[in-house]
Structures are given as C-alpha cells and as structure tokens.
Amino acid sequence: MNLYSLTIHELKAKIAAGDVTAKRIVEEFYRRIEEVEGKVHAFITLMKEEALSQAEKIDGEIKQGKLKELSGIPLALKDILCTRGVKTTCGSKMLADFVPPYDATVVEKLREAGAVFLGKTNMDEFAMGSSNETSYFGITKNPWDLSRTPGGSSGGSAAAVAADECAAALGSDTGGSIRQPAALCGVVGMKPTYGRVSRYGLVAFASSLDQVGPFTKDVEDCALLLEVISGYDPKESTSVPVPVPRYREFLGRDIAGWQVGVPKEYFGAGLDKDVEEAIQRAMVTLEGLGVKLVPLSLPHTEYCIAVYYIIAPAEASSNLARYDGVKYGFRAGESRDLLQMYKRTRSAGFGAEVKRRIMLGTYVLSAGYYDAYYKKASQVRMLIKRDFDAAFEKCPVLLTPTSPTPAFKIGEKTDDPLKMYLSDIFTISANLAGIPGISIPCGYTKEGLPVGLQFLAPPFEEGRLLQIAYAYEKASPIPKRRPKL
Amino acid sequence: MKIGKEEVKYIAHLARLEFDDVEVEKFTTQLNDILLYMEKLNEVDTKDVPPMSHAIRLENAFREDVVQPSLPPEDSLANAPKRQDGFFLVPKVLE
Numbered sequence: 400m401n402l403y404s405l406t407i408h409e410l411k412a413k414i415a416a417g418d419v420t421a422k423r424i425v426e427e428f429y430r431r432i433e434e435v436e437g438k439v440h441a442f443i444t445l446m447k448e449e450a451l452s453q454a455e456k457i458d459g460e461i462k463q464g465k466l467k468e469l470s471g472i473p474l475a476l477k478d479i480l481c482t483r484g485v486k487t488t489c490g491s492k493m494l495a496d497f498v499p500p501y502d503a504t505v506v507e508k509l510r511e512a513g514a515v516f517l518g519k520t521n522m523d524e525f526a527m528g529s530s531n532e533t534s535y536f537g538i539t540k541n542p543w544d545l546s547r548t549p550g551g552s553s554g555g556s557a558a559a560v561a562a563d564e565c566a567a568a569l570g571s572d573t574g575g576s577i578r579q580p581a582a583l584c585g586v587v588g589m590k591p592t593y594g595r596v597s598r599y600g601l602v603a604f605a606s607s608l609d610q611v612g613p614f615t616k617d618v619e620d621c622a623l624l625l626e627v628i629s630g631y632d633p634k635e636s637t638s639v640p641v642p643v644p645r646y647r648e649f650l651g652r653d654i655a656g657w658q659v660g661v662p663k664e665y666f667g668a669g670l671d672k673d674v675e676e677a678i679q680r681a682m683v684t685l686e687g688l689g690v691k692l693v694p695l696s697l698p699h700t701e702y703c704i705a706v707y708y709i710i711a712p713a714e715a716s717s718n719l720a721r722y723d724g725v726k727y728g729f730r731a732g733e734s735r736d737l738l739q740m741y742k743r744t745r746s747a748g749f750g751a752e753v754k755r756r757i758m759l760g761t762y763v764l765s766a767g768y769y770d771a772y773y774k775k776a777s778q779v780r781m782l783i784k785r786d787f788d789a790a791f792e793k794c795p796v797l798l799t800p801t802s803p804t805p806a807f808k809i810g811e812k813t814d815d816p817l818k819m820y821l822s823d824i825f826t827i828s829a830n831l832a833g834i835p836g837i838s839i840p841c842g843y844t845k846e847g848l849p850v851g852l853q854f855l856a857p858p859f860e861e862g863r864l865l866q867i868a869y870a871y872e873k874a875s876p877i878p879k880r881r882p883k884l
Numbered sequence: 885m886k887i888g889k890e891e892v893k894y895i896a897h898l899a900r901l902e903f904d905d906v907e908v909e910k911f912t913t914q915l916n917d918i919l920l921y922m923e924k925l926n927e928v929d930t931k932d933v934p935p936m937s938h939a940i941r942l943e944n945a946f947r948e949d950v951v952q953p954s955l956p957p958e959d960s961l962a963n964a965p966k967r968q969d970g971f972f973l974v975p976k977v978l979e
C-alpha cells in the first residue's frame with residue numbers, strides 16, 4: 400500500500416510509531432500529485448516549498464516528543480479559505496492575484512494541530528456551480544471517469560481526496576457543495592450545522608447558508624477533522640458557543656433500534672435507477688444492523704430549489720458588492736470616472752454564472768419585488784425547516800440519496816442553468832434548515848461510478864451522523880474500489 | 885414575460901455590471917426561465933408564517949470593548965490595484 404492511499408488515522412499510527420517522517424509523507428504525496436494532477440487538475444495552487452519546510456518543522460517537533468492531533472498530515476484546502484501569504488482566488492479572475500494577509504480560523508486550527516497544506520483546490524467561481532465548470536482556472540475532472548465532472552462547487556477538494564492527492568481536504572457547502580461532489584467522487588463529505596464551524600476567512604457567498612466541512616477517505620477521519628475545526632470563534636458572530644464533543648467517541652456505538660426516517664419526496668421521478676438501487680441496498684444493510692426504516696414526508700421539499708435560488712443569489716448580490724476594484728482584486732484598465740471603473744471591473748472580473756446570480760439577486764431584492772420573491776422565499780424556508788422539526792420528533796436521523804444522478808458529463812448541463820441547479824435538489828434543504836448532513840459512499844452504478852448516501856440530523860447532532868455512517872461503513876458488503884488513474 | 889430587456893439593463897446598472905446586446909438577450913431569456921420556475925412558490929399558503937432569515941436563533945453577539953491588534957497599513961494596502969502615499973487610489977468621483 401502506498402502512503403498516499405492511507406487515511407489520516409493510518410498515517411497517524413505510522414508517524415506515532417516512528418515508521419515514517421512528515422517530510423517523507425509530503426514527498427510521497429507530491430510524487431502522486433505529479434503523477435495524476437495533469438489528468439485530474441484538482442488544484443489551483445500547489446504549496447510544495449511551504450509544505451516541505453512545514454513538514455521538516457513538524458519532524459523536529461516530533462523528535463522532541465511533541466506529537467499533535469494532525470502532526471504531519473497532508474491536507475488540501477478549497478481555494479475559498481484564506482491562507483496568509485498564499486493566493487486565494489475563489490476560482491475567479493476577480494481574485495486571481497489576491498494574497499490574504501490572514502488565515503481563516505479553520506486554517507489556523509489545522510495549522511496549530513500540526514497539519515501540512517499541500518495546496519489550494521479548484522472550485523466553481525465563488526462557489527457558484529455544481530460541476531467545477533465555472534472556475535476561471537479550468538475544469539477539474541472526475542478521477543473515476545475523466546470525461547465527467549467531479550461535481551461542485553468543492554469539486555477540486557473531492558477529486559483530490561479521491562485521486563489520493565491529499566489525505567483529506569476542506570471544502571464549503573452552501574447548497575450541497577461538499578456533499579454532492581463527495582457523492583460523485585466516492586468520498587466522505589460533511590456539512591456541519593450552521594454555526595458549528597467558524598466562517599471567519601471563508602470568502603462569503605450566501606452568509607446564512609455557508610458552512611465549512613471536511614472531505615475524507617473514511618468516516619473516522621471525518622470525525623477527527625470535525626473535532627479539530629469545530630467550535631466557537633469570537634471573530635465570527637454567527638458561530639455558536641456549543642461545546643464540541645469528542646466526535647470519535649460516537650464511532651462504534653450500536654445503532655440497533657434507531658428509527659431512520661426515509662422521506663418519500665427524495666425517491667421520486669428524476670432519481671437515477673442505479674442510484675436508487677444502491678440506496679435500497681444500503682437500506683437493507685442498515686436493517687441488518689437493527690435499524691427500523693420509517694417512511695415519512697417532508698411536504699415542502701419540491702420548493703427547496705426555488706427558495707434557494709432566491710435566497711442564495713440575494714445574499715450573494717450583497718456579499719459580492721465588495722468587489723469594486725478598489726481595495727483588492729482585479730481592476731479594469733483606465734476609466735473616465737469611478738462608476739465606469741466599477742462597471743468595467745465587475746463585468747470583466749466575474750464570469751457568466753456569477754453575473755447571472757448577482758443579476759437574479761439584485762432583481763429579487765429590488766424595490767417592488769422584495770415581497771414577492773425574497774419575503775415569500777423566507778416564509779417558505781420557515782415551512783421547510785418546520786418539516787424537518789416534525790420529522791426529527793419521530794426519527795433521530797433521516798436517510799436520502801445525496802444526488803439524483805451519478806457524476807454527469809462535462810458540458811452536459813452548462814447551457815441550461817436551471818438543469819444545473821436541479822442537481823442540488825437533495826442537498827439544498829439541509830442548508831436552508833441549517834442542519835448537518837453527511838454523504839458517504841454506498842456502492843457503484845453499472846458503469847462503475849460511485850453513489851452517495853446522505854444522512855441528515857437535527858442541529859448539533861453531528862455525532863449521530865457519524866455513528867450511523869460509521870456503522871454502515873463497517874457493515875457494508877460492497878468491496879471498496881479505487882479510481883484507476 | 886417576467887422581465888424585459890430594458891429591465892435587465894436597469895438591474896445591471898444597479899448591480900454595477902454592463903452587458904453587450906448579445907449578453908442582454910441571453911440574460912433576459914435565462915432570467916425569465918428562472919423567474920418562471922420561482923412562480924411555484926405562489927402555490928404555497930404562507931399566511932401568518934414568519935420569514936426565516938437565519939438557521940440558528942442567536943442573540944446579539946457582544947464582546948468586551950478591548951483594543952486588539954489590527955492589520956498594519958502596509959498589509960491592508962498590499963492587495964490594492966492602485967495606491968499612492970498610503971491611500972487607495974481611484975478615478976475621480978466628481979467632475
């Protein structure tokens with residue numbers, strides 16, 4: 400087994416036993432990156448020099464007996480997370496040369512825990528997209544089939560983990576941007592509860608929906624990373640002062656007798672047959688563990704996409720007003736006055752999808768339309784949340800497919816924005832309700848593409864998600880495959 | 885039609901964007917399709933439903949008013965497209 404194929408907990412054991420140095424691990428991962436990155440294009444920026452010197456520093460610490468939670472573990476970061484002194488582009492021409500003067504809180508926490516950063520991963524521009532095709536820096540390919548997208552918007556992070564270009568990665572999820580690419584690339588991805596993980600230093604897209612979370616090779620690693628990145632941050636006013644449990648303690652606990660809700664709206668028309676079969680098989684496995692499946696209804700599910708594509712663009716149009724060519728980022732050439740400079744800068748700096756969402760958001764917030772769109776959407780959002788509240792009174796956890804289809808072809812949905820939006824149909828609801836969700840691999844289609852199984856839980860019950868996901872992972876009879884690259 | 889070409893141009897101005905005729909045409913069609921899809925929401929009875937603006941109920945987040953280190957001017961200006969004498973430089977605002 401190559402070092403780069405190992406999970407975090409396996410690498411930790413090797414480092415703790417003194418079998419391998421942090422430097423050796425980083426070198427192995429860069430060898431792997433050199434081997435496959437040309438095909439996958441998961442990264443926007445590689446940080447080889449920093450990574451190697453960081454690894455040497457960590458090795459020095461280890462020699463002195465200072466072994467931290469993630470000492471020497473090589474990670475990748477979605478290029479939406481600010482890294483001090485390292486370019487943070489957000490997949491946009493607008494920020495192509497932006498070098499943040501500070502670290503995001505999650506980056507700081509990982510650094511303090513001894514992690515080594517290999518690079519910044521590709522993403523849809525400003526996280527607006529479901530396929531990585533809106534990135535200014537080219538398209539990331541799905542490691543399982545290079546003619547397909549890895550999903551998005553954190554497609555680079557998902558692909559990097561699937562292709563063994565890092566041990567694990569961080570992404571962000573506003574409407575499914577961690578869970579959907581995790582499903583399409585056959586890795587584990589979690590969107591924590593809104594407020595669980597600090598958003599300080601996460602470039603803002605839709606502030607009432609954005610959340611940072613991990614991509615990992617298994618559920619144990621997910622629990623470990625979540626422990627490190629979670630917690631209240633005085634710099635982030637929507638982070639919630641709820642104590643962080645030791646999430647790893649939930650692993651291995653029995654789930655017999657659990658009532659798992661299965662919302663019927665997630666199994667209707669549009670669900671790929673192979674995906675449905677994989678989910679059905681997973682349900683049989685769970686029943687074998689003593690779980691009772693409870694059919695139920697989340698009646699407002701069909702309105703999630705409409706609500707999301709009003710609220711998210713509205714928040715985005717406000718958040719992205721800051722890109723005006725003055726303090727940082729791109730500025731268009733000579734302009735006769737300030738207004739012209741703004742317009743030229745924004746028109747040349749943003750790509751088509753970002754402009755489409757800014758336009759949509761500006762429209763729904765403009766005088767005369769606010770009540771009809773934004774207020775209406777916020778009211779239906781409340782009804783969506785109430786659906787979940789009612790479901791969680793009966794069941795501690797819900798089970799759904801993560802995405803209605805496996806990875807789709809590059810170019811397949813780029814001409815039809817609405818069709819692209821519909822690929823987030825099963826993930827958006829968790830962001831609207833603010834609840835945590837996890838996607839884990841649960842088998843393959845006939846063509847050999849991975850399928851994702853999603854669990855949802857009430858706010859701050861990530862432990863339950865990890866408990867059931869881990870139990871399923873251990874019990875699954877499906878042999879684990881790796882993409883052939 | 886939910887939105888016409890002239891309105892698209894006006895919204896673009898509000899958003900500080902500008903489009904050529906081909907783009908205006910394309911955006912008008914696409915925005916119409918998307919807004920028509922949003923019509924679905926009118927099926928839902930939302931009488932007496934309070935709007936939800938945030939997922940988690942939070943009280944005001946206060947902290948002690950203590951001076952803390954902030955970014956040095958050089959760091960703050962480091963990413964500026966144009967700068968002069970410790971200031972951000974922009975085209976003229978007034979005629």
